Amino acid sequence: MPEIRFFVSPGGRDDWPGTADQPFATPKAAQKAVRAATANMTGDVIVSFMTGVHRLDESLVFADTQGDSGSNGFRVIYQAHGYGTATQAKVELSGGREITGWTTGDDGLWTAPIGDLTPRRLTVGGRPAARAARTDGLPGTVTKTAAGYVTDRAEPQAWPDPSGLEFVYPGVYPWSEARLAVASISGDASSTTITMAQPAFDNAKSLYDAKWHGDGGDGTWDGLAAPSTLENNVAFLTEPGTFAVSRTEAGDHVLHYRPRPDEEIGKTTVVAPVLETLISGQSVHDLVLRGFTFTDATWSGPTRTGGYLHYHGNARHERGGFQKIDLGAGMGYVHVPAEPAQLPANVSLTSVSRVVLEGNHFTRLGAGGLLIEDATDVGIVANVFDEISGSGIAVHTSTRVAVEDNLVHHIGTEYRGSPGVLVVESVETTVAHNEIHDVPHNGIVITGGERAKDTQxxxxxxxxSMGKLMxxxxxxxxxxxxxxxxxxxxxxxxxxxxxxxxxxxxxxxxxxxxxxxxxxxxxxxxxxxxxxxxxxxxxxxxxxxxxxxxxxxxxxxxxxxxxxxxxxxxxxxxxxxxxxxxxxxxxxxxxxxxxxxxx
Known part of the structure; x- marks a missing residue:
């Protein structure tokens, strides 16, 4: 049966017919054409993307109710042009925005206005840049208080824009890392008082309340005693390839960047992630996505809530109370979120069926890479996941999902308890022939429960594995x-x-x-x-x-x-x-x- 083919190119136009000679300019225009073709399919509908960076102004959303599914036994295929051949196009779907208007000062820092953006990641010259950090904790003798910390040093009072600071607590539980925002810094010549953002700090004290027995001591554990790392302040911009965001003026934020030696202002491209979702799907079926590089997406959860209160895997506390868990046999207790929230992903598909993601590259992403939830008959095959703030692949409450021949490495760069591959209460899931290396905690996590069975x-x-946490x-x-x-x-x-x-x-x-x-x-x-x-x-x-x-x-x-x-x-x-x-x-x-x- 004949196929229907459309083409997309950064040099195209949306008022063109989408042919190879006159391609569409945007995925949205191609999607509109696909929707008009799926009602009476007599062959696959194939959308081929030409080489280039395709910047998404909004998320690309697939919905069965909008005509995005295949029909009559045929599939809708979005792919890099020439997929699977030696001439396959290099196609990047980016949720980022190029930052312009740079100036440089006597200190060598680049600065640019970025409006209301608060990026937690940055791509400079195609390479990830890290948030500026102080890795030796707070200076002086530190005492935890009901509202934050007191130190006998005045140095923190000189740090500008303290409300942009984020404290990091590796090992707040041995398997967890917390992130908490600072509210204010005050003090005098002999001491500094640091007040933490609420209610995140109080919630953290409730969540990370634990006791271990049989360790030779009284078993108390205070992972919040003092932060180990401090992030996002201009005072910490000493290393090339690092950045900080000043938020002193609401809606008029400033990005500061310490360039690497081979980077040149005005010539080196700087991209800040803007979209939180690149691709989403709801109830769509018979859909294939292959050969794409998904890049430059963000997640603002910690900024919105005052922190990232991680518990285990992708689970964190965001709302609700806490449940005390007795570990049994005199081993002690821990607290867990009563209503755990899961880390989102920048590419997510919910309630889908007969969907394949093949040969894609998920990179420079600020949440998890890929989330499959409540789905049936999904193939996640031969993809690469790297430079991702959270987990690589997450499968929740799904049936017959095959996670095969993928490469997952250097994920969990920001949320370090994140696993390379996570399967939650799913049925007949296969995790096979994947290669996972250089991850901060578990490589593969399989969580059970009443629904789980037949996992391979x-x-x-x-x-x-276990590069950061225990x-x-x-x-x-x-x-x-x-x-x-x-x-x-x-x-x-x-x-x-x-x-x-x-x-x-x-x-x-x-x-x-x-x-x-x-x-x-x-x-x-x-x-x-x-x-x-x-x-x-x-x-x-x-x-x-x-x-x-x-x-x-x-x-x-x-x-x-x-x-x-x-x-x-x-x-x-x-x-x-x-x-x-x-x-x-x-x-x-x-x-x-x-x-x-x-x-």
Missing amino acids: VISNLVER DGGGIYLSAPQGSSFAGGAMVRGNVIRDVLTSYNFGLYTDYGAAWITVLGNIVHRADTPIVLQVGPPLENVAFVGNFWDALPDGYDTPPETVTVAGNTVLSKESFEDAVRAVPAGEDILARAGRRGLER
Whole structure:
């Protein structure tokens, strides 16, 4: 059957017909043409984008009610021109705005007016720029108060625009990092009082109230005792490639940037993210997005709410109360959000079906990369996720989602508890042959519950996880994953190397994990390969035929319904050679990671 083809080019015009010779200028014009063609499809509708940066003035929204779905068994395909060939177009869909009007001062700083923008990310000459930061905390002796902090140094009083300051607390729980805004700074020659923004500071004190027992002390934990890092102030602009935003005048903000040696004012392009959503979809079906680079989107959540109160994975507190969780067996307690909010993504699809995202690059994004929620039959295949403030891929309460052959690295650059891949209470989800490396916490997270079952975590390669926070692992699973081994989670053939921070587990089954089979995996250079004693305890978990370089604690006395059998401990020093010498080990190594690539 004949296909219908439209073309989009930055050099086109929206009043042209969208042909190869006379392409549309914008995705919106192409989408309007697609909607007119989907009612009586006799073939696929294909929209090809020519090379260039396509700046989006507004989010590109796909909705079944608007005619964005395929019909009659055919698909709507948006793609880079020549997708899958040697001449594939390089297509960037950007939610950013180029910043102009720069001036430079005697101190070498560039400054430009940016209106009401408050960017948390910046792209300069195609490279990410970081917020200016002080990494040695507050100066002097610091005391936490009911409203903030007091220090015996006057230095903070000289920091301009204190209400733009954000304090960062890595390890506020070992697996969490909080961000809290400053309200004001005052003081005299001998001391400084720092008042934190409310209600975020009081909420943080409630959330991060915990006690650990059996640690040799009284078990109290105060992750808010003092911030470790301070961000976004002109006083901290000492490193090239960093920026700060002054918000002294409402609606008349100023961007300050310390250039790198090879950057030149007026010639080096500076882009600030503006849109919070690049792509969204609601109930759309039979849709394909392939070959795009999604860039320069933001998320203003911490600015709106006075902070980022992270709990675990993508969950945070934004509203509501708190629930006290007893960890059992005298281990202590923690508090969790009673109504946890999830980190959004700059590309999100809800209640969709038969949708494929293939061969895309998600980069320079200020929230999560991709969120799939309440969806059915979705393929997330051969994409790349990097330089993302939050998580790479998140799948929530969905059925038959395949996350395969993706590369995820250097995510969680701002929200460091974010996982590379997250699956929440989903059914028949496959996470297979992905490569995940250089992430700040867990590589893959699978959270269970009443709905979860039949999750397959197969032949992934996870390296250098847990780069910033503690108490996690290369692959992390929690809560029940079904109601039997047959319908539970299968974790098979994965390779986990170099779990970096202290107190970590290569394969981590936690928090009442149940109905999980951990079969034929390789773990090398973690604190310990697995954990057998957690609170609430493990039930119906089997660790069989794995290779690791240390004997887990309690291996000979596992919990009653936990099976450990046929696992092999090899020398840490000669592990790689030793595991390759075993046919089963060599096979696991050969299969792990993205397919079609030499390992």
